Amino acid sequence: MGVDYYDILKLTRSATDADIKKNYRKLSLKYHPDRNPGDQDASDKFKQCAEAYDVLSDPRKRATYDQFGEEGLKNGVPQGSGEAGAWTQGYTFHGNSEKVFRDFFGGDNPFQEFYDRVDGDLSMGFGGLQGRGRKKQDPPIERDLVLSLEEVFHGCTKKMKITRRVMNEDGHTSSIREKILTITVKKGWKPGTKITFPEEGDQGPNNVPADIVFIVKDKPHPRFRRQGINLIHTAKVPLGKSLTGCTVEIITLDERVLHIPINDIIKPGYTKIVPGEGMPISADPKKKGDLVIEFDIEFPTSLTPDRKDLIKKALLN
Structure with missing residues (x-):
């Protein structure tokens, strides 16, 4: 089949795009001429890796190569039926392996990856200059x-x-x-x-x-505030109802209406807990925190003498 691009990048034919990028990145850093001055074998492998990546990273080139091999890729393949059918244009590698390298790493400084691991060892940088050109x-x-x-x-x-x-x-x-x-x-x-x-x-x-x-x-809310996974609601209750009992009506965040009976005497600091009516728990949204009702007792601003007498009789006797 001619040149085996998969073998050059140490891949199998089932390689994903991520695999192709990962292996080209690793091998191009390993064989780059700046890391291997005077090493012709490394320079040749660097060029081979560039051509292999140029082909395998392009879906159309890869598909043609997989079906027709190197010969079909580079000479073209029939597009129509019969001898008179049109042929695709053959592929020729542009030969600029440095351009492939720069385009892959991005920016105008392709050597930003000095500290990437190559074959399990920490690369010390091109030309032995540790850290030169490393981007922060x-x-x-x-x-x-x-x-x-x-x-x-x-x-x-x-x-x-x-x-x-x-x-x-x-x-x-x-x-x-x-x-x-x-x-x-x-x-x-x-x-x-x-x-x-x-x-x-x-x-x-x-x-x-x-x-x-x-x-x-x-964001501030007109009816609730959060406390962990619980919702806090402050209900305003007239003094008389705080002593004799009442029902608190609350519209929930999902637009239901709760009717919560309060049979206890509401004293300062008193709270009513409604289980399971708080915020969802992010790790398990089917579970919820509680609704905690706090109370703001509304005192009358004035009382008639008759009402004062009634309160005295009710509370002091």
Whole structure:
């Protein structure tokens, strides 16, 4: 079959795109001429790896190669039926193995990966100069992801628009572009939960872009606040009902109406717990925390003499 591109990259024919990239990355670093000065065998293998990657990383070239071998790939294959049918254009490797290498690693400094492991050993850098050209990553960029309790209760999808500087194809100039990042909010995510988008910050010729990190923050809610996996609700109760009993009506985050009977005397610090009516637990959304009802006793601003007498008789006798 001629040249075996799979063997050159130490792959099987069932290799995935990720396998192809992984092995080319490893072997191109291993055989790069800057790491093997004067070694013609390494230089030849570097070129072979570049051609093999150029073919196998392209779905059309790979499909032709898999079916017709090197000869069919490079000479072309029939597109139609019979001798008069059209033939595909044959493949010729452009011969620039350094371009394949630079395009693969990106940027105008392909040697940013000095410290990658090659054959299990830590590479000391091209030409023996440890760390030269190694890019440093910018610090993470943190942004608040403000969510309503309903969004965390049900789960949702948030699309966040960012503006960042992106390097142009020439590797030297840049432009400002917008990008939409999609966040799938899981039920029960707690405040402080971090969602990281690796290397989505500004690009530059001599830096690794910063990670963008979104941090969950609760939006104030008119009826509830969170405390761990529990929901806290403050019910306003007139003084008379706090002493004689009442029913508290609460609209839940999923729009149900709860009628909670209160038969105890409501004293300062008294709470009523309703099991299973809190926030979903992110690890197991079928389970929920509790609803904790706190009370704000409303005292009358004034009393008539008759009412004062009635209260005295009821409470002091």
